[in-house]
Amino acid sequence: MPEKIGFIGLGHIGGSVAKTVHRIYPDIQIVAYDTCRATLDAALSDGIITEALDQVGKGFSDCNYIYLCAPVLDNADYVRELSGILHDDMLLTDVGSVKTGIHEQIQKYPDLERHFIGGHPMCGTEHVGYEYSTAYMLENAYYILTPTRTVSPKKVEEFEKFVASIGAVPLILDYKKHDFSVGSISHLPTVIASTLVNLVKNLDDSDETLRTIAAGGFKDITRVASSDPTMWENICVANRNQILELIDTYVKALQQTRNTIAESHPEEIKEFFSSAKEYRDSFNISHRGPIRPVYQLFCDLIDEAGGIATIATILASNNISIKNIGIIHNREFQQGVLQVEFYEADAYDHAVELLRKYHYTVYEK
Numbered sequence: 001m002p003e004k005i006g007f008i009g010l011g012h013i014g015g016s017v018a019k020t021v022h023r024i025y026p027d028i029q030i031v032a033y034d035t036c037r038a039t040l041d042a043a044l045s046d047g048i049i050t051e052a053l054d055q056v057g058k059g060f061s062d063c064n065y066i067y068l069c070a071p072v073l074d075n076a077d078y079v080r081e082l083s084g085i086l087h088d089d090m091l092l093t094d095v096g097s098v099k100t101g102i103h104e105q106i107q108k109y110p111d112l113e114r115h116f117i118g119g120h121p122m123c124g125t126e127h128v129g130y131e132y133s134t135a136y137m138l139e140n141a142y143y144i145l146t147p148t149r150t151v152s153p154k155k156v157e158e159f160e161k162f163v164a165s166i167g168a169v170p171l172i173l174d175y176k177k178h179d180f181s182v183g184s185i186s187h188l189p190t191v192i193a194s195t196l197v198n199l200v201k202n203l204d205d206s207d208e209t210l211r212t213i214a215a216g217g218f219k220d221i222t223r224v225a226s227s228d229p230t231m232w233e234n235i236c237v238a239n240r241n242q243i244l245e246l247i248d249t250y251v252k253a254l255q256q257t258r259n260t261i262a263e264s265h266p267e268e269i270k271e272f273f274s275s276a277k278e279y280r281d282s283f284n285i286s287h288r289g290p291i292r293p294v295y296q297l298f299c300d301l302i303d304e305a306g307g308i309a310t311i312a313t314i315l316a317s318n319n320i321s322i323k324n325i326g327i328i329h330n331r332e333f334q335q336g337v338l339q340v341e342f343y344e345a346d347a348y349d350h351a352v353e354l355l356r357k358y359h360y361t362v363y364e365k
């Protein structure tokens with residue numbers, strides 16, 4: 001178990017990892033450097049870090065783990081500086097959304113390469129900054145690990161256990177496969193969402209009709225367009241080739257969809273939507289492959305204001321912990337429905353049983 005951990009960058013993700021480590025292992029010393037002094041002051045006053053460092057250098061030399069949690073391109077720039085403070089019992093990791101650049105940088109320093117395991121927690125929101133970090137964000141989230149060719153299996157196993165011990169689900173991938181995979185499910189979708197938002201902005205009239213009527217579905221699929229522009233600038237520069245290839249593939253797929261609609265064969269159009277629906281519906285219910293089950297139910301609300309409190313009270317008084325709760329309006333539930341997510345299958349089963357006992361209509365997905 002590490003005794004001391006250093007963070008370079010303590011924002012949304014770095015702050016969340018640090019807060020989680022502090023919650024689970026309050027005796028681990030945490031030190032941090034961040035270009036934003038106010039961030040370090042906030043973390044000191046929260047008692048999350050024991051020391052705020054004013055540079056990347058010797059202050060990190062007795063850390064067992066060092067986490068690079070700055071924007072992707074800055075993380076890669078720190079590799080050279082860290083090569084000077086290596087010791088045998090040190091593990092260097094990062095949380096960046098792209099892995100090729102940092103792995104290529106690490107390969108220039110064979111001594112450091114033996115100490116590096118790339119990391120990418122698959123969690124987060126569209127917000128940035130330490131103020132949006134939480135001690136629970138990693139809970140049940142996939143945490144991709146990309147070990148180098150030369151890091152020892154023992155170090156990988158130790159870090160895997162550490163990641164699992166802080167509530168996340170480690171998944172080992174080759175760094176190139178990582179960049180293709182997150183390129184497909186995160187980078188391309190964000191590029192598409194932002195393109196769609198810009199398109200609607202340009203199509204809108206002076207009365208802003210489109211903006212006014214933009215409803216649930218549009219907001220759902222474009223939420224990530226509200227993410228931090230600097231972060232996505234970094235991601236697009238760092239994963240440029242992969243994103244370009246995926247955009248080309250997507251353009252071909254969109255052209256294919258256009259043809260299907262243009263040719264006006266109702267069965268083919270229906271088949272297109274059915275195939276997408278079947279795959280999308282499988283996301284929440286399946287234990288297959290790397291897809292983790294999501295323990296969520298949907299429950300009808302009669303009166304939104306008092307309704308949530310009543311349901312929360314029923315669950316809390318039966319010791320059922322809620323991971324997430326909120327009203328959603330979408331095409332399926334236009335009038336609004338309460339979405340409740342749980343940490344575990346048992347809690348979910350118990351909640352369904354209880355709410356039905358109290359005559360709520362519960363939809364299981």
Ligand SMILES: NC(=O)C1=CN([C@@H]2O[C@H](COP(=O)(O)OP(=O)(O)OC[C@H]3O[C@@H](n4cnc5c(N)ncnc54)[C@H](O)[C@@H]3O)[C@@H](O)[C@H]2O)C=CC1
Nearest residue numbers: 009011012013035036070071072074096097124125128129
């Ligand atoms: N936002 C998200 O949902 C996710 C982000 N990531 C990755 O996590 C990393 C950090 O992103 P966030 O925490 O979301 O951003 P953030 O903006 O909340 O945090 C970055 C922190 O690094 C500091 N910083 C900026 N430049 C720095 C530098 N040169 N040296 C030291 N500190 C510096 C900033 O002051 C800030 O506190 C990025 O590499 C990103 O790709 C990974 C998973 C999810």
Ligand SMILES: O=C(O)C(=O)Cc1ccc(O)cc1
Nearest residue numbers: 097122123124125126186224
């Ligand atoms: O906002 C969301 O839902 C995200 O998907 C956040 C996110 C952004 C970047 C990542 O590398 C991983 C997760």
